[in-house]
Amino acid sequence: MSSDVSVAQLAIVGAGPAGLSAAVSAGLAGVRSVLIDAGARPGGQFWRHSPDAKTGDPKLTDLLQTFESLVAGEVVTYLSGKQVWLIQNPATGGFILQLNNSGTVAEPAPHRVIRAERLLLCPGGYDRQLPVPGWQLPGVMAAGGLQAMLKEHQVRPGTRILLGGTGPFLLPVATALAAAGASVVGICEANTVAGWWRGCREVLSAREILAGKVIEAGGYLAKLAKYRIPYYQGAVITRITGDTHATTATIGRPDGSTIRTVEIDTVGMGWGFTPSMELVLAVGARTRVDVDGSLVAVVNGRQASTVPGVWVAGEATGVGGADKACCEGQLAGLAVAVDLGIKVDAALAVRLQRKIRSWRGFGAALHRAYPVPSNWKDRLTPQTVICRCEEVTYSAVQDAQGELGADSPRLIKLVTRAGMGWCQGRLCGFAVAGLCGNSSVVDHADLAAMSARPLAFPVTLGEIADSSE
Numbered sequence: 384m385s386s387d388v389s390v391a392q393l394a395i396v397g398a399g400p401a402g403l404s405a406a407v408s409a410g411l412a413g414v415r416s417v418l419i420d421a422g423a424r425p426g427g428q429f430w431r432h433s434p435d436a437k438t439g440d441p442k443l444t445d446l447l448q449t450f451e452s453l454v455a456g457e458v459v460t461y462l463s464g465k466q467v468w469l470i471q472n473p474a475t476g477g478f479i480l481q482l483n484n485s486g487t488v489a490e491p492a493p494h495r496v497i498r499a500e501r502l503l504l505c506p507g508g509y510d511r512q513l514p515v516p517g518w519q520l521p522g523v524m525a526a527g528g529l530q531a532m533l534k535e536h537q538v539r540p541g542t543r544i545l546l547g548g549t550g551p552f553l554l555p556v557a558t559a560l561a562a563a564g565a566s567v568v569g570i571c572e573a574n575t576v577a578g579w580w581r582g583c584r585e586v587l588s589a590r591e592i593l594a595g596k597v598i599e600a601g602g603y604l605a606k607l608a609k610y611r612i613p614y615y616q617g618a619v620i621t622r623i624t625g626d627t628h629a630t631t632a633t634i635g636r637p638d639g640s641t642i643r644t645v646e647i648d649t650v651g652m653g654w655g656f657t658p659s660m661e662l663v664l665a666v667g668a669r670t671r672v673d674v675d676g677s678l679v680a681v682v683n684g685r686q687a688s689t690v691p692g693v694w695v696a697g698e699a700t701g702v703g704g705a706d707k708a709c710c711e712g713q714l715a716g717l718a719v720a721v722d723l724g725i726k727v728d729a730a731l732a733v734r735l736q737r738k739i740r741s742w743r744g745f746g747a748a749l750h751r752a753y754p755v756p757s758n759w760k761d762r763l764t765p766q767t768v769i770c771r772c773e774e775v776t777y778s779a780v781q782d783a784q785g786e787l788g789a790d791s792p793r794l795i796k797l798v799t800r801a802g803m804g805w806c807q808g809r810l811c812g813f814a815v816a817g818l819c820g821n822s823s824v825v826d827h828a829d830l831a832a833m834s835a836r837p838l839a840f841p842v843t844l845g846e847i848a849d850s851s852e
Contacts, residue, residue: 511656
């Protein structure tokens with residue numbers, strides 16, 4: 384069976400803030416593109432919303448209006464419910480993208496292969512997770528997962544909820560859950576507000592951003608007071624217990640002392656965000672370790688990667704939020720147009736570059752204020768599950784290291800199967816990489832080893848056999 388083939392000047396992977404902005408920017412310049420996304424609707428994880436709900440974000444509303452007009456005019460082809468599981472760069476030039484259904488929509492029209500002259504990767508990111516005793520119990524989720532259930536599916540994930548980790552993302556999740564009727568028994572923030580001094584230089588260089596963020600933070604603090612949500616600074620979730628479901632959680636200090644134990648039915652954890660790097664690594668683009676310890680793509684001032692014909696925008700160049708991603712996507716769209724010989728507004732490109740520098744500076748300050756604690760390993764017990772998919776414990780990882788000489792994430796993965804389950808290391812990859820060294824800083828090679836994979840997503844043998852390429 385031969386695959387359906389579509390041809391485009393530009394293939395954009397990811398319809399979040401970066402990809403959506405890029406499709407609009409490139410489309411307005413006259414570039415014909417195909418936008419591919421695993422979700423059922425454009426907006427990505429940040430602008431996630433239910434089909435009949437208003438987005439509430441004027442920026443998304445404006446983008447969607449222009450985007451829909453470009454789709455109607457056949458300038459942009461939008462493929463929802465599709466994921467790219469393989470990218471090939473043949474010697475004849477251009478790129479070949481192999482697609483399959485993501486399962487978010489009911490059997491969409493087949494588009495199995497995309498041939499594109501240029502490629503823009505906007506894969507977004509997801510909640511970074513760290514293991515803690517009991518986190519494998521039902522009822523323990525990523526903080527972003529709780530938000531997704533609430534925003535997209537209009538489902539309250541629990542009645543007594545504890546949030547833990549680090550970063551300001553915990554605030555909107557907590558207040559949204561409380562507004563939906565849940566009892567948020569606390570937020571465990573591993574760091575303190577004093578951490579902002581670590582990034583004061585970057586904050587001062589982004590003063591125009593800071594004012595808006597201070598107002599936003601003040602709004603969340605007011606809501607915490609309104610819903611009487613306890614906010615524990617310098618505190619972490621040290622243990623989650625329960626027989627068949629999470630029922631209690633212990634809140635403690637990084638030094639091991641206990642603050643209190645609370646009754647819960649749901650726990651949401653998030654240690655910032657980390658980019659999805661599978662496709663970036665698949666095309667051979669150069670990467671580096673960012674301020675927050677995440678693996679990110681190396682790009683130039685026009686979002687071009689080190690691979691000719693490939694641009695990267697959004698969280699994959701450094702986690703920095705929707706505004707940064709929108710600017711990078713818009714700039715990348717203009718850059719692709721220029722590369723195709725289309726004249727664009729050069730002054731607009733300069734303004735976007737200036738905004739991106741400010742947002743990257745603010746993002747660096749945020750990462751320095753909310754780092755992953757270096758002593759997270761101290762809370763692990765031999766029975767702590769490291770890989771939830773394959774149920775690999777900390778003692779199994781230690782045995783692989785001590786008895787079998789598994790001194791790298793790749794070897795640990797092969798020996799223990801940590802990172803070989805359905806999520807392919809997206810949940811445990813950072814932790815496994817961190818367990819390989821004595822330093823609190825995760826090595827670049829270790830991170831890349833846990834993110835690189837021949838196929839970006841699980842596919843059936845039938846899908847591989849059906850491919851004509």
